[in-house]
Amino acid sequence: MTSTIITLVRHGKVAGPAALYGRTDIALSAAGHNDLTHALNNLHMQTPIHHLISSPRLRCFQVxxxxxxxxxIPLHTEDNLQEMDFGIWDGIPFDELGDEWKNIEAFWESPHSMQPPEGESLTDFAARVIGSWESLINNNKSGHHAIICHGGVIRIIIAHILKLDWRNPALFKQLQIDYTSCTRIEIGNYEKAVPVIKWIGFCDLNTRP
Known part of the structure; x- marks a missing residue:
């Protein structure tokens, strides 16, 4: 293989109601577990995976x-690829948040300027994700690396590669990263090679253009 291939795979649907799941260690639903297993099997059949990297959260790590x-296949867990910590909002069903819902709406309008109460700032979240990504691409050799992680993590990595402003709320409101979707990045094995995003958010590799 003449390049390093990295596929970012979002975990499957979780076994819980609609909520912000960051530090909450919720498991996958049965369907989510099956879908993620199927996505990884398809990925491996198309381009054999040489290394697995996973967020330590159960919704990623179990599968x-x-x-x-x-x-x-060797498996490495990476703490810094966990989802953002949403503080007191984390894991609470949306219909149980009451008056806090207006604060969540304000957060999505300007995630950089409003930190979740008792949670993580977007600046700190981006810093740890970008640091982990840079360490990965600087230390890994050629081959296919599959990273099982979270929607927020994938968005930050995409923004970093493309030199976009990760503080822009459109990144979180308008860039769809579905459950079990795959985002492919390739890096040539030559001096000063830059990561190239080949595709974003494909959910069925059998129908990929």
């Missing part, structure tokens, strides 16, 4: 661990 054991 990653099973897949690693099945195919004898």
């Amino acid at each position: 990653a661990q099973e897949f690693s054991a099945q195919y004898k």
Whole structure:
């Protein structure tokens, strides 16, 4: 293989009501578990995976661990690829948030300027994700690396690669990263090669253009 291939895979649907799930260690639903397993199997059939990297959260790690054991693929967990910590909003169903809902709406309008109460700032979140990404691409050799992580993490990495402003709320409101979708990045094995995004958010690799 003449390049490094990195596929960012968002976890599947979780076993819980609609909410902001960041630090909350919720498991996948049965359908979410099956969908993520299917996505990884398809990915591996098209371009064999040499290394697995996973967020330590159960919704990512459980399937990653099973897949690693099945195919004898090395698995590394990366704490800094966890989702943003949404503080007191984290894991609370939207219909139970009451008066806090107006604050969540304000947060989505300007996530850089409003930090979730007792949670993580967007600046700190972006810094740890970008730091982890830079470490990964600087230290990994050629091959196909599959990273099982979260929607917010994938958006920050895309923005960083394209030199976009990760503080722009449109990144979170208008860029759809579906459950079990795959985003492909390739880096040539030559001096000063830059990451190239080949596709974003494909949910079924069998129908990929």
